Amino acid sequence: MASSGSASTASLAAKTPSPLSSKVTSVLSSSYADTEFREALALLDERGVLNTPDTRRQLRLDLQKEVIDSNGEIIAEFSKVSEQLRRIGATIGRLNESFNEMKREIGTAHQATSSSLGEASRLMIQKQQVEQKQTLLKAFKGNFILSDDEAAALTLMSEPVNDLYFATLAKAKKITKDCELLLGFENQTLGLEVMELASKNLNLGFQKLYKWVQKEFKTLNLESPQIGSSIRRALRVLAERPTLFQNCLDYFAEAREHILSDSFYTALTGSSASGVENTSTKPIELAAHDTLRYVGDMLAWVHSAAVSEREALEGLFIGEAEEIKKGIQAGRENEIWRLADEEGDGARDFDAVKTLNDLVDRDVSGAVRILRQRVEQVIQTNEETILAYKLVNLLNFYKSMFSKLLGPGSSLVDSLGLLEAEALRQFRSLARDHVAALQGDFVQTPTELRPPEFLFEALEQLSAIMKTYETSLASSAEKEADFETIMVEAFDPFMSGCATMAQTLQPPSDSVFLVNCFLTALNSLAPFEFTPTRTTQLQAKFETERSHLVESQYVFFRKESGLDALITALSILGNGAEDVEKVPLLEAAQAPALTQAGQLLDDFLPSALMDAMENLKHLQDSKLVQQITEEAAERFCVDFEQVEEKLMLADELAEQKQGDADELQSLRALFPRTSGEIRVLLS
Template identity: 45%
Template sequence: MAGYFPPNGAISSHASTRASSPASSPLSPPAHQRSNALSNRLTSVLSASYADSDIRDALETLSLRGIHNTAEVRRQLRLDVQKEVVDSNAEIVRDFGKVAEQLKRIGTVISNLNQTCEEMRKHIVSARQETTPVLEEASALMKQKQEAETKQQLLQAFTQHFIVSDEDLLVLTSVEEPIDDHFFDILSRVKQVHRDCEVLLGGENERLGLELMEKSSRSLNSAYQKLYRWIQKEFRSLNLEDPRISSSIRRVLRVLAERPSLFHSCLDFFAEARDYVLSDAFHYALTDAVSGADGDRNVKPIEFSAHDPLRYIGDMLAWVHSTTVSEREALEALFVADGEELAKGIQAGLSSEPWSRIDEDKEVTFDGQKALSDLVNRDLIGVSRALRQRVELVIQGHDDPVTCYKVVNLLNFYQTTFSKLLGPQSSLSELLSTLEAFTFKHFDILMRDKVTNLSTDHSALTPPPDLSVPEFLQDALEVLTSLMKTHEASFGADPDPSNPAQENRFTPVLRAALDPFLDLAKSSAADLPTTTIQTIYLTNIHLTTRAAITPYPFASATHTPPLQSALSTLRMDLLDIQHRYLLTSSGLHSLLAALEPFSPHPSSSAALPQHHHHHHQQQQQSSKPNNIADITALPAFQPAALIATSQQLDDFLPSALMDATDNLKRVQSATFVKSVTEEAVEAFCRDFEFVEGMIIGADEARGNVDVDVDVDVVGDEKDDEGKDADGDEGAEENDKDWGLRKLFPRTTGEIRVLLS
């Protein structure tokens, strides 16, 4: 724009030139106005900023023209500038005219293009309207094609998975087709199809799933029936003794377990067949044993030993045990070798046959060992029945209690064995427990019968003259010894530590084989005439019984304490008898009876014979002496009586110990007699020491008393009694210086030496 318009500087310069020239025009303003205008102009010029871009451009334009600052130039500059501006504007107008013409042509082109586009748009819309149905139809066809291909793939996959060919179904259901790996492969596939039909039931179309499930169920049922018939056929010819049992049988059993009803029916058929086979084998072993060309003719039938119950029953039990072990081993290989597979099959079967559950709330688990034991028990039902009949028959016909008890122990041994082999709840274990109880009951009946027979036999109950153990008790103890030896051989010498002593296994035997006979023997003592004889007889009975059971802890644990208690009481009685015998034989009893009031232990009078004790009580009531010197006034301490007692003592002492031992000679235990006699001798010595002390004390007291008074007293007593034995009155007065010690000189030390 600087080229078309003059710069502000030039215009200002030109104006200032004109302002400086004199104003000759009449229209010119007055001088003072001009002066103000000039001043304003100057002020404007001076106030202008020459740093402005427009001024700078104008100055540059002037410098390019090479203008000189003259009046002409200044006049012409405006015109020139205006002219240039006009020319520039004209040129611009011409240029814009060209641009407008070009724009017009462009507008025409654009109009043509718009018209063409509109026509093309119309053609496109028309083409779209024509092609849309075709495209939609093509898309639908493509979609249908994809759906058809998908359906074809699904149909192919469905057919391959859910459809079983007729040839395969024929292999699965036809009896003529063999049961091999191909059969089990097809069966596995059909079972998979049957399980997968449950998925189809959850879809929209349930009919297909129901039809396929029904078809597969029929095929499976036919296949299981085929397996059931096949396994029955195999069981008829199965030889369990053959170690090479067919693996196909085990495989069929695992599969058949998925149908519990068929599986249990198969087991029932198997158990029935094995029951028949084993019952026949047992009968053969009982009656025929081993026969034939290849048999060992030295082996005799079990029935040949029927006369010996122990051997007969033992042989039968040994055969049953051997057969049970063999049967269990064979069935273990057949049924339990694949126990986990059987358990899975039975669990699957319970799901497919819910009506076969006994308790819906109880979880059913398969215990292979328990199932095996149950099957073995079922196989041996016939054998168990025959065994029970024969054992009961042979026991009922036998009357030896020892043999019966040996059979009890034998049955107990096998009961424990079968309990470990088949379980404590097994039929064989319970059968042997029943037979054990039956045999022991028969044993108890035999013992009761013996006791009943003895109770009515008075001659057998009569104690022997020598007071020894009666014969029936000796026989009972012999039988008991045999029983104890049998028990020891079977169960050991020590009682069962798991049971209290009073509850050990042998206690019932003692109650049956010992207690009744012991009670009979003790009751028979009542027929003896004196207490001493009864005590000796009872002592022999208890000593013999204790000696018989002491070597056997299982018997002595329960019965020794009561026997020992009874023997303690009897020993006290024997001690009293011996003590009385020593006092009576020595004559010391009369002195003790007289000295009873002076005794520091009044209860000691109980050891005296009853008649002496009664006499002393009368004497005590009549005389009641209160001074030890008064002993000399007692009849037993009169010189003649005291001398006689001293003489009797001297006669007694040499053979006293032998005589005392001989007094209990019928007690059948020298040790027991010696112990009782020694204790009685000790008591006798204590009694003698008491008498000796009283005599010494009386002499000492009498030496301090007036003899005349004493003699008078004695004389008065003699007067009261009358004449003495010789008929001389007051004979005692002639012997005033007699002493008790001189009349009875024996000392306690001498007595102990002589009786030691």
């Protein structure tokens, strides 16, 4: 048992680790990567601890001593804090006692002043209500009621129309519009009363403005460089009452019509309608002996007056066009009685340019009436055809000018159109009278087939008319169409007279006479760009008569050369063998006939060209005579070539059939002339 006990103790001692092994095991199992371990090492390094055996033995004791010392310091500090907290607790106790005492005193004071505070609260509430009512009343009066000064500025005629008036008028319009809000409440009495008062003041204000504008129109000086801004502003505002606005325009147009009528009368006669002489201007009537200048001066005066009137009035309408348009539109919406009239036609927008043109047109209407009377008198007393047309062109020129200035629908343009039509009728009448007076001259043909004198006179007159018409403002297409009526009256009758005279002549004299007439007419019409159609027609007629002359000369060459029968006989035959065999059998191809034809040809050729040109000696264009004769000679040469060719073919065919050339009668031997010789002699 003893041995067994010692053996177990030895095994237990072997199993129990020794302190050294435990330490070694602990060191070996420690992780040097642990953060806390690294921080501990860093702390030891900072303290500068040396790694000695004494230090390692005292390290734990030193550390425990430092911890004990630190805890002692902390406890000492906490004792001081505890002392301060005791003092604070005592102070808070004293404050609580003071608070309770004050609370008791406040309660006593509240009980004593509660009734007074209630009364003051009620008074404050009443004060706020009164202030709100005062603010509301002030706002109401400021927005819905005109002050006495404002009402006086708006309605009294003694007060000027100035910025205060327009501001008050704008306020009155705003009041009438804002009254719609008052009418939306259940009690509409206030809204109705305010609207009635505002509408009354507004109507009185517009009546005042209407009368003021009329007064200003009486003294308005259109000759001034600028019309005052006040009148423009007044018209812009008055446009909200279209009826009053239109009445003002009518009044102004009537006043300006009288002024311009008197001015035009003074410019015509040198004295006013009342007899007051004006020595500063030269009367237009002094030039009455010069009809064209007289009418031109009157039209120029009216044009200058219309331009000046329009330039002066542009500031009233063009600059304020949009505002006036808005005002008239608003006025039409408010004037209920006008809606019924406009529903059928449709409400028309305000056109500032058209209104301006209409107003200027009405301003000069009085002067235009005087102008029309004077011009009608001039037209009716005129007996000169060219002057009559110059009046037509002058009136057409000014009609175009006024059409651009005032528009094509103005009464001034219509009046000038009527005067132009009347002048044109007078021109046609004079032209027809002139043609009727020349009817006897249409029968007698001039000597030497010259164009008749009446044609020269007519073309001279027509050239003067065309030079006058060339200055018109119409486009080329319009010019040609408009001038066609003039050609019918001033040109066609004389050309018809020439055609009638040509019917009494024998060919080719009739063609020579017509060609001379056509050339003269073409020379007169060609320089003008608005006669291409007439020029083309005359050229076609000229070419027709020219072809007749060429044919006449060609016939002359054939007959006088003695080859007419031969050319006629051979022309029906072709170049085939059967037709060529018939050539010697023709009567015109027999030896006596060919010999005689050759002799006549030889006698004719030396003077053929001169004799042919002598036939056209009355043709005034020598170059044309040469051209016509050359064309006829060329046709004759072509015919001679055909004759020559067929005679040679006939000789060749006869030689082929009979073989003995000595016994044959050669047709070319009887007719030796060649086409080359003919061309040389006729060239």
